[in-house]
Amino acid sequence: MKPLVAPSERTREGADSRTAARILDSALELFAARGFDAVSVRDIAEHAGANPAAISYYFGAKEQLIQQAIRSVIAPLNALRLAALGEVVARNPDGRIAIDDVVRAMIEPTVRACFTGTGPERHYARIWMLSLSLRQPYIDEVMTEQTDELLQRFVAAMSKALPGRSLASVYWAYDFMIGAMLHILLDPSRNHRLKRVSSGLCDTSNPDDVISELVNFVVRGLHLARPVP
Amino acid sequence: MKPLVAPSERTREGADSRTAARILDSALELFAARGFDAVSVRDIAEHAGANPAAISYYFGAKEQLIQQAIRSVIAPLNALRLAALGEVVARNPDGRIAIDDVVRAMIEPTVRACFTGTGPERHYARIWMLSLSLRQPYIDEVMTEQTDELLQRFVAAMSKALPGRSLASVYWAYDFMIGAMLHILLDPSRNHRLKRVSSGLCDTSNPDDVISELVNFVVRGLHLARPVP
DNA sequence: GCTTGTTTAAAACAATCGTATAAAACAAAT
DNA sequence: ATTTGTTTTATACGATTGTTTTAAACAAGC
Numbered sequence: 463m464k465p466l467v468a469p470s471e472r473t474r475e476g477a478d479s480r481t482a483a484r485i486l487d488s489a490l491e492l493f494a495a496r497g498f499d500a501v502s503v504r505d506i507a508e509h510a511g512a513n514p515a516a517i518s519y520y521f522g523a524k525e526q527l528i529q530q531a532i533r534s535v536i537a538p539l540n541a542l543r544l545a546a547l548g549e550v551v552a553r554n555p556d557g558r559i560a561i562d563d564v565v566r567a568m569i570e571p572t573v574r575a576c577f578t579g580t581g582p583e584r585h586y587a588r589i590w591m592l593s594l595s596l597r598q599p600y601i602d603e604v605m606t607e608q609t610d611e612l613l614q615r616f617v618a619a620m621s622k623a624l625p626g627r628s629l630a631s632v633y634w635a636y637d638f639m640i641g642a643m644l645h646i647l648l649d650p651s652r653n654h655r656l657k658r659v660s661s662g663l664c665d666t667s668n669p670d671d672v673i674s675e676l677v678n679f680v681v682r683g684l685h686l687a688r689p690v691p
Numbered sequence: 692m693k694p695l696v697a698p699s700e701r702t703r704e705g706a707d708s709r710t711a712a713r714i715l716d717s718a719l720e721l722f723a724a725r726g727f728d729a730v731s732v733r734d735i736a737e738h739a740g741a742n743p744a745a746i747s748y749y750f751g752a753k754e755q756l757i758q759q760a761i762r763s764v765i766a767p768l769n770a771l772r773l774a775a776l777g778e779v780v781a782r783n784p785d786g787r788i789a790i791d792d793v794v795r796a797m798i799e800p801t802v803r804a805c806f807t808g809t810g811p812e813r814h815y816a817r818i819w820m821l822s823l824s825l826r827q828p829y830i831d832e833v834m835t836e837q838t839d840e841l842l843q844r845f846v847a848a849m850s851k852a853l854p855g856r857s858l859a860s861v862y863w864a865y866d867f868m869i870g871a872m873l874h875i876l877l878d879p880s881r882n883h884r885l886k887r888v889s890s891g892l893c894d895t896s897n898p899d900d901v902i903s904e905l906v907n908f909v910v911r912g913l914h915l916a917r918p919v920p
Numbered sequence: 921g922c923t924t925g926t927t928t929a930a931a932a933c934a935a936t937c938g939t940a941t942a943a944a945a946c947a948a949a950t
Numbered sequence: 951a952t953t954t955g956t957t958t959t960a961t962a963c964g965a966t967t968g969t970t971t972t973a974a975a976c977a978a979g980c
Contacts, residue, residue: 479956479957481957481958495826496825496826496827497726497727497728497824497825498726498728498729499726499727499728499729500727500728500825502936502937502938503937503938503939504936504937504938512958512959513958513959513960514938514939515939515940515941515958515959515960515961516957516958516959517938517939518938518939518940519957519958520957523938523939524938524939588824588826591820591823591824592824592825594820594824594874594877594881595726595817595820595821595823595824595877596725596726596729596821597724597725597817597880597881598725602881602882606884610888613888614888629889629892630889630892630893631904633885633888633889633892633893634875634885634893634904634908635908637871637874637875637878637885637893638871638874638875638905638908639871640874641870641871641872641873641874641875642866642867642868642870642871642874643870644870644874645823645866645867645869645870645871645873645874646863646866646867646870648823648824649866651826652823652826652831653831655835656862656863656866659839659842659843659862660846660858660859660862663858663859663862664859664862664863664866675860675863676867678912679863679864679867679912680912682911682912682914683907683908683909683911683912685911708926708927710927710928731966731967731968732967732968732969733966733967733968741928741929742928742929742930743968743969744928744929744930744969744970744971745927745928745929746968746969747968747969747970748927748928749927752968752969753968753969
């Protein structure tokens with residue numbers, strides 16, 4: 463691959479070299495800890511053992527590096543989620559799917575990725591919440607591009623599993639589910655605050671516990687949702 | 692008040708002048724939109740119609756301004772929440788309180804503050820989620836100082852309203868509730884994404900709808916929580 | 921009017937920011 | 951061995967960062 467001349471087109475679409483991979487991984491590590499703006503390209507380059515100019519060479523401007531970082535976190539996770547959902551649907555060819563299974567198809571891959579993931583998706587919780595809390599067009603662009611379809615697919619499945627409930631309830635519940643999941647997933651990197659204040663009653667370092675508590679809570683909230691008017 | 696000489700002690704504890712108030716309000720406005728690090732002290736000073744040096748004069752270093760900004764958002768909101776909780780308890784002197792009322796004492800003041808608040812607390816959702824997603828000691832310090840007691844008070848009340856349920860379930864549910872609430876409160880400033888993708892089924896610009904959907908969801912998730920073993 | 925103590929303003933500090941340029945190092949192919 | 955295309959480095963640019971310094975404006979008391 464050759465570096466393009468015009469600055470705006472200088473991004474390497476592949477970014478497949480070893481150096482580029484190290485840069486992206488270092489960027490994620492530092493972004494997840496301190497946020498996008500508090501991390502300089504020099505910090506990233508140093509952490510990756512590379513030259514600052516290598517970042518523009520492979521990714522272009524910093525904004526594009528951030529976009530790529532967000533994408534690299536969310537894309538593989540969405541693939542896992544959709545695969546899990548597809549499996550649930552395939553398992554019940556008659557169309558009668560259980561709401562528990564649908565909810566779990568969203569929650570289990572996500573929680574496991576954050577706890578035991580080895581790729582970029584292990585930074586999902588922090589990177590995503592960070593992106594959520596900034597209101598910048600170039601970030602919104604990536605977020606919308608990566609989640610709108612996923613949302614529709616899951617809402618459709620949830621609604622199918624709960625034919626008596628209003629579609630609006632399902633949309634609301636989907637949003638609540640994502641919010642609750644994100645929030646609890648941040649607990650480990652906040653020194654297990656919930657575990658501490660609950661005197662150890664809530665083991666937020668055990669992915670199985672987190673998954674089962676989340677699924678139970680969401681399914682209950684959904685199952686008794688207001689029926690169609 | 693006089694400016695102290697030592698830089699580390701230069702913060703004015705009161706910060707009661709008109710200029711200081713304008714600075715704090717401008718800081719909140721800009722922080723909420725772009726995050727702490729993407730906003731410079733010059734941006735804040737310009738937005739407030741003040742001199743950059745006035746910021747160090749009244750607040751000291753930028754980190755202290757950020758801490759003060761977070762505090763100014765969360766402190767009045769916590770007062771509202773505790774007042775609402777106190778009212779619920781006072782209304783039922785025999786100790787039999789309804790879980791709906793307790794949950795609502797958390798959710799209603801928070802949602803209303805974000806929708807129709809006029810003070811610093813109107814920036815709660817963005818500032819808090821921003822603080823959550825950064826892992827910096829000086830931010831953690833403020834967050835812990837401002838929420839640990841509140842959490843214990845609410846969990847105690849929720850547990851009292853649901854004597855049959857395990858305390859652990861209540862702690863989990865409290866965390867889920869906060870997460871779901873924060874996430875949905877960010878929807879309006881994300882161009883009402885949920886409203887859009889749900890074809891208008893979820894009116895995320897109506898505080899009453901948000902409150903009732905949230906309360907219903909959380910109470911359902913809680914009410915059927917696993918009983919004490 | 922002069923003297924306090926307090927608040928604002930202008931200007932400058934060193935440090936760091938994102939990015940660009942140009943040259944060096946490298947690999948593969950002829 | 952030399953050319954060719956790609957990757958990496960060293961270095962420099964102008965702009966902006968947080969903060970300090972110094973002085974000017976201001977209000978209140980006597």
